[in-house]
Amino acid sequence: MKILALLSLVIYLVRSQKTSNDLKVDYYVNNIEAALKAAQTYQPRKNNSDLLGNTQNSTTIDYGEFDFIVVGSGSSGSAFAARMSEIAKFNILLLEAGEFDDDLTKLPYLSTLFEISDRNWGYFSTPQQNACLGWKNRQCSFPQGKILGGSGTIDFLTYIRGNKADYDKWASLGNPGWSFNDVLPFFKKLENYQSDHINMNYRGFGGPVDVAYKIPMPNFTISSNAYSEIGIATIEDYNAQKQIGVSRIQRLTHFGERVSGSTAYVRRTFTRYNFNVTLGAFVTKILINNSTKTASGVEFVKRGITYRATARKEVIISAGVVNTPQLLMLSGIGPSNELSKHKIPVIADLPVGRGLRGNVYFDVYFSTNNTVPLISFEDGVREFLKGRGYLTGFQNSVSISFMNTRNNCTTVPNVELTYYAQETIEGQIPALINFIPEVEKFASSLNLHKDVFFEISLLHPKSRGNITLKSSNPSDFPNVNLGMFEEVDDIEVLYESAQIAKALLKTNATKYLNATLVNYDFCSDNEYDSKPYWYCAIKHVAYPSYHWSSSVKMGPKDDPNAVVDNKLRVYGIKKLRIVDRSAVPITLSGTYNPSALMIGEKAADMIKKEYGVST
Numbered sequence: 001m002k003i004l005a006l007l008s009l010v011i012y013l014v015r016s017q018k019t020s021n022d023l024k025v026d027y028y029v030n031n032i033e034a035a036l037k038a039a040q041t042y043q044p045r046k047n048n049s050d051l052l053g054n055t056q057n058s059t060t061i062d063y064g065e066f067d068f069i070v071v072g073s074g075s076s077g078s079a080f081a082a083r084m085s086e087i088a089k090f091n092i093l094l095l096e097a098g099e100f101d102d103d104l105t106k107l108p109y110l111s112t113l114f115e116i117s118d119r120n121w122g123y124f125s126t127p128q129q130n131a132c133l134g135w136k137n138r139q140c141s142f143p144q145g146k147i148l149g150g151s152g153t154i155d156f157l158t159y160i161r162g163n164k165a166d167y168d169k170w171a172s173l174g175n176p177g178w179s180f181n182d183v184l185p186f187f188k189k190l191e192n193y194q195s196d197h198i199n200m201n202y203r204g205f206g207g208p209v210d211v212a213y214k215i216p217m218p219n220f221t222i223s224s225n226a227y228s229e230i231g232i233a234t235i236e237d238y239n240a241q242k243q244i245g246v247s248r249i250q251r252l253t254h255f256g257e258r259v260s261g262s263t264a265y266v267r268r269t270f271t272r273y274n275f276n277v278t279l280g281a282f283v284t285k286i287l288i289n290n291s292t293k294t295a296s297g298v299e300f301v302k303r304g305i306t307y308r309a310t311a312r313k314e315v316i317i318s319a320g321v322v323n324t325p326q327l328l329m330l331s332g333i334g335p336s337n338e339l340s341k342h343k344i345p346v347i348a349d350l351p352v353g354r355g356l357r358g359n360v361y362f363d364v365y366f367s368t369n370n371t372v373p374l375i376s377f378e379d380g381v382r383e384f385l386k387g388r389g390y391l392t393g394f395q396n397s398v399s400i401s402f403m404n405t406r407n408n409c410t411t412v413p414n415v416e417l418t419y420y421a422q423e424t425i426e427g428q429i430p431a432l433i434n435f436i437p438e439v440e441k442f443a444s445s446l447n448l449h450k451d452v453f454f455e456i457s458l459l460h461p462k463s464r465g466n467i468t469l470k471s472s473n474p475s476d477f478p479n480v481n482l483g484m485f486e487e488v489d490d491i492e493v494l495y496e497s498a499q500i501a502k503a504l505l506k507t508n509a510t511k512y513l514n515a516t517l518v519n520y521d522f523c524s525d526n527e528y529d530s531k532p533y534w535y536c537a538i539k540h541v542a543y544p545s546y547h548w549s550s551s552v553k554m555g556p557k558d559d560p561n562a563v564v565d566n567k568l569r570v571y572g573i574k575k576l577r578i579v580d581r582s583a584v585p586i587t588l589s590g591t592y593n594p595s596a597l598m599i600g601e602k603a604a605d606m607i608k609k610e611y612g613v614s615t
């Protein structure tokens, strides 16, 4: 009798588990289908009128006093604010223009979809002279996350810190405290690297940010052999002592789900009584006393109502590489000629927005007749719910390599190549399309179930861009001037890299693919596969990577382009710091989320110490 009752209970549990799992699968599949449908008719945002609402009639409401006000819960802002909230006597206000991250953002495979949604600010570059020729009006999309976790909630999750020499260069430019040895403890502190080959001199274990390999791990043998044939070694961990070589890809995932500033930091801490996280809050102005040159708080709009919040200790701006310079300029901190153009009274004349720089991507496609068995999307979701499988990665990326096309003895790469094998899941997640018809035709002729590609990242471009204002109205987007390929040598390095991609698909290891270079028919005025042909292709379809920096650059006082000092303090203004990627004065041989998180960790540690508290 008892046994029977127990047995029926077990059966009941097993059944109900199965049912609830099926419900979960349905839930995800339905949500994904709805998001795909919405993406088809999605129009990118054109301005911030949705965030501002109708504020004409409202008076300003006092939001209260806090010790630290943090503007933007991106990668840096989230790590920073959560760490600061560890100190019970600090009251922290975190203001974020976007809303909560959601169930779909948990799925790494869906990443390209978020660019086609309001999780993205919706920026496009200004018309480029020498680049983005394949895009309508020569304007490339420039996605930035508008959501809890910021760009780290919509990004592709690859975890590459960059080269030791990059950080040493950062310090050597007159910024003590930012050399590799200075920043390493913060990388270690934030990481929870899941590998059975951890080099504890370089990697962290037990931090809030999970860094993991996809399960099951893609078969890396072919990549490893192909690279070996062209003289490039396999390395275990590109985030340890050596970077040049080919490796497996590390991603920010936890049991297959996205890890971001939101999941790793804010969601774990925002119930602390001293931590106020206010979403949907669009900050339009930093309040600064012009006679004392001291920041005292911010003004923001939430659901059509204007608020003022006051900072007893400091105002911290973490609004990212585009919005941080915009907000500074709207508040009277920027180049005086630029501000006076828009009749903004100047509080501090500083080169805000200058020197924007970042990586550039160029994808080289090869068609093959190789077919791979496909799994259904539903089965993909089932696997995802077990923390594994195709949807826990970003497309079928298999390997990543770092090399220097100019110098095969150096330890610092100038390019990164990611190899994507055929997709093995039914259907395909769209990416933002705003191409001219010839390029759109080319893009739609690709079949990623058959074709393979190398995504080439130019790690240290020489070209520079800038962020300028369109007007003094916070509703207007700023201008994102990329200046892409203004230095023609940047095109040359991508051209050199494309030759390496070709060589890799001519090796014995990849012979089975019988791969042929996809024809960029929109460049058919040039001789096929000639250098002018490649230059044409690169100018048309290379695009700004998602890794940008230096728009509010760190530097010593005598650096004419510096806005903040090595403690992230804005020159000439008290109680105001910049804690995000816009302060980074260099390009990195990697992806930029790891260093964004590191900056948040390091800034919190530094500021706690300045205020006499240790952790």
Ligand SMILES: Cc1cc2nc3c(=O)[nH]c(=O)nc-3n(C[C@H](O)[C@H](O)[C@H](O)COP(=O)(O)OP(=O)(O)OC[C@H]3O[C@@H](n4cnc5c(N)ncnc54)[C@H](O)[C@@H]3O)c2cc1C
Residues within 6 Å of the ligand: 071, 072, 073, 074, 075, 076, 077, 095, 096, 097, 098, 115, 143, 144, 145, 146, 147, 148, 149, 150, 151, 152, 153, 154, 155, 156, 157, 158, 159, 160, 281, 282, 283, 284, 318, 319, 320, 321, 323, 324, 327, 546, 547, 548, 580, 581, 582, 591, 592, 593, 594, 596
């Ligand atoms: C599509 C895409 C793919 C990427 N892929 C990778 C990758 O694979 N690996 C990797 O390492 N990096 C990747 N990156 C880059 C990485 O995500 C960013 O470099 C990093 O997140 C930047 O951090 P941040 O704190 O400087 O800014 P962000 O994370 O962009 O945070 C800024 C935050 O401020 C908020 N904000 C802005 N203005 C205001 C305002 N006025 N008021 C209130 N809030 C405001 C924004 O909504 C946002 O949440 C990618 C980025 C994108 C966009």
Ligand SMILES: *[C@@H]1O[C@H](CO)[C@@H](O)[C@H](O)[C@H]1NC(C)=O
Residues within 6 Å of the ligand: 045, 046, 047, 048, 049
């Ligand atoms: C702002 O964007 C909205 C919605 O996209 C649009 O209707 C409106 O015309 C835009 N306003 C301006 C001034 O461009």
Ligand SMILES: *[C@@H]1O[C@H](CO)[C@@H](O)[C@H](O)[C@H]1NC(C)=O
Residues within 6 Å of the ligand: 054, 057
């Ligand atoms: C603003 O206030 C005026 C006068 O009170 C009123 O006529 C108008 O409708 C209000 N506008 C909005 C958008 O509420």
Ligand SMILES: *[C@@H]1O[C@H](CO)[C@@H](O)[C@H](O)[C@H]1NC(C)=O
Residues within 6 Å of the ligand: 219, 220, 221, 222
């Ligand atoms: C990986 O691929 C290689 C080369 O095709 C093959 O020999 C090997 O069996 C594969 N390994 C696994 C685990 O599938």
Ligand SMILES: *[C@@H]1O[C@H](CO)[C@@H](O)[C@H](O)[C@H]1NC(C)=O
Residues within 6 Å of the ligand: 229, 508
């Ligand atoms: C490729 O295979 C051919 C024929 O088997 C062999 O002669 C050649 O040495 C191989 N090349 C490399 C680089 O392994």
Ligand SMILES: *[C@@H]1O[C@H](CO)[C@@H](O)[C@H](O)[C@H]1NC(C)=O
Residues within 6 Å of the ligand: 063, 064, 275, 276, 277, 278
């Ligand atoms: C944040 O502060 C505001 C204004 O003081 C208050 O209304 C709100 O309830 C607070 N939110 C949290 C989560 O503490």
Ligand SMILES: *[C@@H]1O[C@H](CO)[C@@H](O)[C@H](O)[C@H]1NC(C)=O
Residues within 6 Å of the ligand: 289, 290, 291, 292
């Ligand atoms: C600026 O600070 C000075 C000195 O504390 C004070 O007298 C003045 O009222 C402040 N101005 C404003 C606009 O708050």
Ligand SMILES: *[C@@H]1O[C@H](CO)[C@@H](O)[C@H](O)[C@H]1NC(C)=O
Residues within 6 Å of the ligand: 290, 291, 332, 345, 346, 347
């Ligand atoms: C700030 O004060 C300076 C003089 O010290 C003046 O030139 C400038 O216009 C003032 N700016 C604002 C915003 O009032």
Ligand SMILES: *[C@@H]1O[C@H](CO)[C@@H](O)[C@H](O)[C@H]1NC(C)=O
Residues within 6 Å of the ligand: 367, 368, 369, 514, 515, 516
């Ligand atoms: C694929 O097969 C078709 C038909 O057999 C052939 O025309 C084409 O050249 C092949 N392509 C590749 C890349 O092998």
Ligand SMILES: *[C@@H]1O[C@H](CO)[C@@H](O)[C@H](O)[C@H]1NC(C)=O
Residues within 6 Å of the ligand: 230, 231, 408
């Ligand atoms: C290294 O560079 C030298 C000089 O550019 C070149 O001759 C040599 O072939 C290169 N070696 C490899 C393995 O690429």
Ligand SMILES: *[C@@H]1O[C@H](CO)[C@@H](O)[C@H](O)[C@H]1NC(C)=O
Residues within 6 Å of the ligand: 354, 464, 465, 466, 468, 481, 482, 483
């Ligand atoms: C910003 O960049 C654009 C395009 O590269 C350039 O024409 C312009 O002169 C730059 N402006 C500033 C202020 O640097």
Ligand SMILES: *[C@@H]1O[C@H](CO)[C@@H](O)[C@H](O)[C@H]1NC(C)=O
Residues within 6 Å of the ligand: 369, 514, 516
């Ligand atoms: C390989 O590709 C070439 C050129 O596209 C084609 O002619 C040939 O049939 C293909 N071979 C196989 C085995 O698919």
